[in-house]
Amino acid sequence: MAGWTRHQGQAVALPRANVDTDQLIPARFMSASRAEGYGRFLLHDLREGDPDFPLDRHPQASILVAGENFGCGSSREAAVYALVDAGFRVVVAPSFADIFAGNAVNNGLLTVATDQARAILAVLGDGTLSGTADLAAGTLRIGDFDIALTLPEAVREKLINGWDDIDLTRAHSGEIRNFRDRRKSDHPWAFPST
Template sequence: MQPFHTLTGVAVPYGAENVDTDAIIPSRFLKTVTRAGLGAGAFAVLREDPDNIFDTPRNSGAPILIAGDNFGCGSSREHAPWALADMGFRVVIAPSFADIFAGNAFKNGMLLVLLPQEQVDRLMEVAATEPLTIDLENQVVTTPYQDRFTFAVDPFRKHCLLGGLDEIGLTLAMGSDITAYESRLATSKPWVGGAAQRQAA
């Protein structure tokens, strides 16, 4: 997983409320066996309009999405954050997120920034013409107009995002502790199958 520290870039001022995962990635695109290319189906209904907000020259490939309340509601498909990531998004800013979507997004290295509606509205206004900066270390969103909005983030999730650690990475980081435990187990409880086999080897 790619570490996240500070990001400055174009933000798509989408702003729609109650956007469910079927709107983010319709079910007809879920037959693929790989994550690659899911971005092409993201927001498919909206993007049928050639003048949609996602495919304008300025917004195409933008790393930040500004959404409305209850973003990511509906079914628990992990394809939703996969599709957003494939579009290039690393951050979604909204007043609230559906819980399951939030968990899936975090596990895929996406930062979700929760801000009050009035601050989201201000960022929507600025994003129409200017980039935004998200600083995870200091937990702040800033604009070129000196707006400064702080956001809360779970300490464990912050640690993982800063370090680029998914569940595999977290396990590998504890490699020496795991090896030490297995060595103690082989000595103290040699009847435990795996430990005994390793000791014999």
Template sequence: MDPFVTLTAPAVPLDIANIDTDQLLPARFLKKPRSAGYGNFLLHDERKPGFPLNDPAYAGARVLVTDRNFGCGSSREGAVYTLVDGGFRCVVAPSFGDIFAANAAKNGLLTITLPEETVAELRRQLQETPGAAVTVDLPAQTLTGPDGQPRPFAIDPFKKECLIEGLDDVALTLRYQDAIDAFDRADEEARPWLMPGT
């Protein structure tokens, strides 16, 4: 996955609480391969007239600033795929579904938890100035809104390291390739009767 260090990009406000994973990616699209472009299905059934993601002013947004309990519901990883494939690298909310947040980190999507009033103020600023950018500095753990004020956020150190270095589960495992190979060689010598073809 692509490393996440700093990002300055337009942000889109979404004043909806409790957006669940079925809203993010409706179940009927799960039968499609990801190569079909999961970004095309992002919040598919919510996109009524006036919906912020339909507004050209927010075109190219890479940060979503939303309301509490984002990503609740089922554990479908496709909900994260649809955001990533839709161009998003960061979601800001007062709270997240636990499984969604874990899946997000493993796919290069940063979730930032800030107090409800702080997030509401960010959404207000973004509504007043559609297309305004925010800056996320992951090493410094700050998010700077359109008003220029940096807001600190907390993040698990391991999750932070993985995002900055662009490490998914496979890449993490490959860090130990030499140790894995050494174990395999030693095991083959110690128990040759278990090896295939013997």
């Protein structure tokens, strides 16, 4: 996956709380090949039969602002795939399910938990607002709302470099190798002889 440092896009409102991973991508669509993309399945059942669904009215949106407890439910990583494949780079909500937030960062999707999400939803209404997320500066601006991004350094590093947990671990392979060699030297009795 490609990393990113700065993203500019349009923010759209999904004024719902407790959007779970089965709503984000219903299980019946997960048999499709990931190579084909999951974006077309994003929020399928909520969109079906609703010609005024916000994502359909604003298909260019790449910043989603939602209600609390976004991404709850199962640990379905395909929910993140659907958002990313649909073009989203940032999701803003008052709170996120922990597993969803972890899956998001490992797939290049920034989650921003902020109480300002409720006020942004109110201002957004049925329209869009311009937004800019800047990982280097640690800021997110949506319309007139400024949000400080207090990201752990590992999260920032993963997003900027396009890394997941394995890539982040590999970035420390020299230190890991040195620790292993030092441990082996200091405690030879702990290692089987060959």
